Amino acid sequence: MESLSKEPSSESDQPEDDHPVKSDSEPNKISRALRTEFDAKYQIVNLQTPLNAFMSGHYKQSFAFFTLRSRLPVILTNAIDTLTRDKSELVAQFASNDFAQAAREELKIIIGLISQLKYELQTDKPFHNFTGEEPDRELWNNFISHLPNNERTFYQASSLHAECYLHRKLHSFLENSIFLKSYDYFAKVKELALTDSMEDVLALTKHTRRSENNLEVFNELLKINMWSNCNDVASEAVIGKQTNRQVLENVSATDEYVIVNQAAEIWRCLDNQKRKKQKQVDFILDNAGYELFSDFILAEFLIEKGLATKVRFHVKAHPWFVTDVTERDFKWTLEYLSQHADYIISLIGKKFLQFIDEGKFELVPTSHFWTSPHAFYSMTHTDPDLYKSLQQSKLLVFKGELNYRKLLQDVCWDSTQETSTCLRGFLPSNICVLRRVKSEVISGLAEGVGQALSRKDPHWMVSGSYGVIQFVDGTREFGY
Numbered sequence: 239m240e241s242l243s244k245e246p247s248s249e250s251d252q253p254e255d256d257h258p259v260k261s262d263s264e265p266n267k268i269s270r271a272l273r274t275e276f277d278a279k280y281q282i283v284n285l286q287t288p289l290n291a292f293m294s295g296h297y298k299q300s301f302a303f304f305t306l307r308s309r310l311p312v313i314l315t316n317a318i319d320t321l322t323r324d325k326s327e328l329v330a331q332f333a334s335n336d337f338a339q340a341a342r343e344e345l346k347i348i349i350g351l352i353s354q355l356k357y358e359l360q361t362d363k364p365f366h367n368f369t370g371e372e373p374d375r376e377l378w379n380n381f382i383s384h385l386p387n388n389e390r391t392f393y394q395a396s397s398l399h400a401e402c403y404l405h406r407k408l409h410s411f412l413e414n415s416i417f418l419k420s421y422d423y424f425a426k427v428k429e430l431a432l433t434d435s436m437e438d439v440l441a442l443t444k445h446t447r448r449s450e451n452n453l454e455v456f457n458e459l460l461k462i463n464m465w466s467n468c469n470d471v472a473s474e475a476v477i478g479k480q481t482n483r484q485v486l487e488n489v490s491a492t493d494e495y496v497i498v499n500q501a502a503e504i505w506r507c508l509d510n511q512k513r514k515k516q517k518q519v520d521f522i523l524d525n526a527g528y529e530l531f532s533d534f535i536l537a538e539f540l541i542e543k544g545l546a547t548k549v550r551f552h553v554k555a556h557p558w559f560v561t562d563v564t565e566r567d568f569k570w571t572l573e574y575l576s577q578h579a580d581y582i583i584s585l586i587g588k589k590f591l592q593f594i595d596e597g598k599f600e601l602v603p604t605s606h607f608w609t610s611p612h613a614f615y616s617m618t619h620t621d622p623d624l625y626k627s628l629q630q631s632k633l634l635v636f637k638g639e640l641n642y643r644k645l646l647q648d649v650c651w652d653s654t655q656e657t658s659t660c661l662r663g664f665l666p667s668n669i670c671v672l673r674r675v676k677s678e679v680i681s682g683l684a685e686g687v688g689q690a691l692s693r694k695d696p697h698w699m700v701s702g703s704y705g706v707i708q709f710v711d712g713t714r715e716f717g718y
């Protein structure tokens with residue numbers, strides 16, 4: 239059995255630092271000593287994540303540590319920079335002239351709160367309760383109060399909890415404000431993720447017209463969709479090799495990077511005529527931009543080929559992990575497409591809007607479960623209604639890395655572990671996963687695959703260059 243702890247991690251070749259140090263110059267020696275001090279102060283151990291442990295910043299040779307140390311501070315700095323840069327525009331947009339000064343003051347306060355959060359992150363402080371008007375305040379405070387004391391700080395907590403907490407806090411500063419309640423720090427970034435990829439949008443639209451109804455086409459669409467899971471700015475450091483355009487030009491050339499492909503099982507599940515009545519498919523969305531567009535294209539295929547009569551889209555209740563789709567992004571995307579100057583793009587946008595009118599596409603009312611810190615196995619008791627509604631579905635399509643981590647509880651499984659085991663009983667229906675691999679959380683690989691990849695590319699688990707199309711059969715469980 240493969241042991242992940244024996245695999246080289248993204249950091250293992252590096253000195254004790256979160257960036258490679260090329261020579262032992264005096265400043266480098268000093269910075270290494272300081273980092274060691276950091277480790278001692280915050281009890282960071284110079285290990286990879288042990289097998290079956292939760293991902294955590296506690297392990298220095300993990301992607302979780304790199305995220306906490308290097309990526310999350312940058313996200314907070316970007317939010318501050320955006321507020322500073324767009325100050326006048328925001329004041330004009332959100333406050334009348336009479337209140338302009340008050341809005342400017344509020345902006346300063348929010349910048350201060352983000353700086354404070356960054357300081358708490360960088361000095362491994364404990365999570366604080368939510369004390370404002372957050373609609374999910376109780377859920378969060380309840381969660382925090384049940385964490386053991388030694389798992390309540392950024393570096394000692396599971397990194398899933400730490401990352402979710404950070405993004406939830408970041409948004410709380412806005413929702414508790416007077417003027418900026420409906421503002422999203424990253425709305426422009428998400429809009430750019432679409433507007434900057436209009437050539438790819440057009441290419442994908444043309445590529446998928448008049449497609450046939452067979453496994454080969456479906457398999458191709460799944461791969462295109464899975465590779466589109468690279469548009470999250472949060473992980474721009476790990477964007478993989480395959481650009482959207484390269485994928486479209488030659489999808490099968492990417493096959494060696496698809497380390498699990500269960501498209502045939504997914505096809506069989508959708509094509510199963512025995513379950514004629516149950517034709518709802520649910521997408522648990524990830525990122526806005528080209529990725530969301532490619533979700534619409536996959537959903538369109540399901541509807542047009544009779545594989546589904548309705549596709550329901552689950553979005554986040556508020557801005558989340560920088561580029562995740564919210565209700566606003568979903569609607570904005572459809573409007574933008576339908577009003578685009580290019581005739582073909584506007585036509586496809588209008589078609590999607592019509593699907594919404596006809597009930598073929600449905601935007602599901604938001605649930606705070608998707609923006610909670612909870613792994614999915616806990617849905618049965620934390621949000622039983624959501625679980626019941628997912629049970630109506632023929633297939634649940636989970637998009638992207640974060641959903642994957644929540645399915646697998648953010649545990650460092652042996653990579654050959656059966657995915658159904660890792661779900662810890664979460665199986666409301668059949669499950670499909672489309673994800674670029676961006677952390678050490680993985681299951682369902684064939685024996686030997688992980689070791690071979692590690693020999694070839696020590697960064698394979700975090701580079702985003704590899705992807706999985708996985709399926710878990712829920713039918714046996716529920717006797718369909």
Ligand SMILES: O=P(O)(O)OC[C@H]1O[C@](O)(CO)[C@@H](O)[C@@H]1O
Pocket residue numbers: 305401467470472473524525559637638639640641676677
């Ligand atoms: O948009 P995705 O695919 O969920 O990726 C974002 C996630 O991936 C990571 O960058 C790596 O695990 C996380 O920090 C974040 O959870």
